Amino acid sequence: MNIITVINQKGGVGKTTLVFNLAMSAVEQGKSVLVIDLDTQGNASQILTGDIGINRIFVNGSDDLFLPEFAGINPTRTEHGVDLIHGHKGIDRIDNVKEVEELAYSGALRARIRQLPYDVVIVDTPPAIGVRHMAPLYWSDRVLIPLEPELSSVAGLQDVLAALELARPLNPGLRWMAVLNRVKKAAKSHREVSDAVRAMYGDSVVSELTDRTAVADSRQQEKPQPVWKYRGSDRKLRTLWQDFCVQIVC
Numbered sequence: 001m002n003i004i005t006v007i008n009q010k011g012g013v014g015k016t017t018l019v020f021n022l023a024m025s026a027v028e029q030g031k032s033v034l035v036i037d038l039d040t041q042g043n044a045s046q047i048l049t050g051d052i053g054i055n056r057i058f059v060n061g062s063d064d065l066f067l068p069e070f071a072g073i074n075p076t077r078t079e080h081g082v083d084l085i086h087g088h089k090g091i092d093r094i095d096n097v098k099e100v101e102e103l104a105y106s107g108a109l110r111a112r113i114r115q116l117p118y119d120v121v122i123v124d125t126p127p128a129i130g131v132r133h134m135a136p137l138y139w140s141d142r143v144l145i146p147l148e149p150e151l152s153s154v155a156g157l158q159d160v161l162a163a164l165e166l167a168r169p170l171n172p173g174l175r176w177m178a179v180l181n182r183v184k185k186a187a188k189s190h191r192e193v194s195d196a197v198r199a200m201y202g203d204s205v206v207s208e209l210t211d212r213t214a215v216a217d218s219r220q221q222e223k224p225q226p227v228w229k230y231r232g233s234d235r236k237l238r239t240l241w242q243d244f245c246v247q248i249v250c
């Protein structure tokens, strides 16, 4: 099993968009795929099910994974070939609960997640610090950190890296990668910050994804599509996203 968590405590940087595209790439590669949505907004769950009301369905949500009395999962099968443990407005009931935190940071929850019967698990995380942000760092093989090329992003990246170090004693194999997203090539400030981030973190910055309306539009369709399948994407954009997702998932 390969567990990939997409994380950044900042909202709007592209986490959910990447989760959807990575999941679709894994399905195309013939893998069995589970998405775990740990965000109360449930955006990944909405995209995968086409149900904007799914974040008001309070049963079989991702909060169940964290409960001491866990009795197995009951995932939603989606028409994309991806299974989903959805996010909803009530999953924050597990935040700041002592028993949940003890379980999450003990290794027991890691064992629980890692025995789920999937080739690839992709975790979408909330834009806030807490157990739903930290716990996946204990389970994951890889962490993907999307960043916008703004100065504040560097501080945000350092915060994620500090959180990663907390998880490392229990999860020494954890690897991280950053991806610059929503890059505007014409903006001098974007070029400067991209160059600075690359100079600081070198090969850990695995790609630069440009700011393109086709990326936003592809997930807004009646049936959302990965960027490389969306008719509004040009060839260069398709190749960029497809190659990037294959590189992360395989």
Ligand SMILES: Nc1ncnc2c1ncn2[C@@H]1O[C@H](COP(=O)(O)OP(=O)(O)O)[C@@H](O)[C@H]1O
Pocket (backbone or CB within 6 Å): 010, 011, 012, 013, 014, 015, 016, 017, 018, 043, 127, 181, 182, 183, 209, 210, 211, 212, 213, 214, 215, 216, 217, 219
């Ligand atoms: N490369 C991109 N180009 C254009 N729009 C993007 C890009 N990446 C993400 N977006 C858009 O930005 C918004 C926030 O993205 P989202 O993936 O929901 O972020 P997060 O999950 O981090 O809050 C969405 O409307 C999405 O369509």
Ligand SMILES: [Mg+2]
Pocket (backbone or CB within 6 Å): 015, 016, 017, 039, 043, 044, 124
């Ligand atoms: Mg999101």
